[in-house]
Amino acid sequence: MRRALLALALPLVLLAAWWVASAGSTSFFWPPLRTIVEAFPHTWTADPLVNDVLPSLARLAIGYLAAVGIGVALGGAIGASRTLRELCEPVLEFLRAVPPPVLIPVIALFAGYTGWTSKIITIALGCVWPILLNTIEGVRSLDEVLRDTARSYRFGRGATLWHVVLRGASPRIATGARQALSIGVILMVISELFGADRGLGAAVVQFQRGFAIPQMWTGIILLGLIGVALSGLFRLVEHRTLAWYRGLRQAERGA
């Protein structure tokens, strides 16, 4: 109860401040919050929800999940082998430093400007780095005694990978996946800024170019809400799968 109150207090204060401060505004670019709120249900009707928001979210989901799959698979392999790690590290550092948005034109050259493919690739390419690097680190720092235990009980390759290596690295993988999620939302929007006619990001840009300012603001608010919802969903999944890790940390602190 207290926590819910604390969590909601600041957003409510900010909203109230925005409402009051913008109430008498006559500025074209800075419409009263009241106008924006009134525009919201008219702007996000069934048609834009189905044709803009859902496709954007679907591309985000595909790109993000692809990044998780590739990041964990590659990270598991690189983390497990010292040679591979030393071989890959400089290249990874370089690739990670390249901001994914600058690759959009390059990706578009190969995968087309308007289709889904280039946007999904952009999202996946941006999301993969934190997951990959955290997985490498998680696999590398797995406890020696756990490895010896798995070896001495003659665990097969599959069981070692699944029950020991990936489970052991899962807290780090989750850290990477959380960072990747916010990058993914950003790239979902950015990937639509170039040559897309539909999508949540494209819609915001079109409102702005058409001087539909209150509608543009509703798009921005919707993006924020989607971000909050996704991070809530992530927390829920993490809470269930990493319960053991929280318990372990608590036990270690108590000891």
Next chain:
Amino acid sequence: MTVILDVDGLAKTYTGHGREVEAIRDLTFQIHQGEMVCIVGPSGAGKTTLLRCIAGLLSSSAGKIVLDGSPVTQPPPGMAVVFQEYGRSLFPWLTVRKNVELPLREKGLGKADRAARVDAALEAVGLSESADAHPWQLSGGMQQRVAIARAIAYEPSVLLMDEPFAAVDAQTRADLEDLVRRLWLQLGVTVLFVTHDIDESVYLGQRVLVLSNRPTVVLEDVRVDLPAERDQLGTRSSARFAELRSHVYELIQLAKKGHRP
């Protein structure tokens, strides 16, 4: 009596960072089926190195280790190891039951068989109540009992224990020593128990192998002729226990001074 573990001329030299460290020079001993043998030595005597070689986790530089008639080059099927670091050898993401069960699944046992063995093993170490807890919810002594349950459920021909009680408090330690004695008598498993504690080695073992300091050789194979029924009070206060204890103590002192046979 059949020889179950035969260590013959074992040597291990570590190389790395441009220098060589000779940890084990020449170790030869045999362990018979059903025996309880303790290995003691001064600290840094290469006890853990020896155990890791026997467990197949470390390759030796020379010599031969034969378990159940087959040479050990990688972790052999008939061996289970209880490590000193109980907190790090149990999988924290699995419950106690799953921790004990996973090696059995990897061994290819059926579901019913696994459940029966897990129940029996947890019962034997007195942890039936904690089957669904996670290891980190248990005390150190209980965690080490989970590791012991995992090892005995595996039904190895040789159970290796690497200073398993070094990190628990004295009272828990006494309980765990009695537990190991009891399990050994009940199950007839062969136990090789590495420790740095002289009293513990005499209390537990039928034989105590005293190691020299590095590079390691066997200083003496001490036969412990105490009765099979032992208890913390009676056994430890008996005259024979004191004699054996003093003898092993003197050997360790000699070992520290660099004495070799």
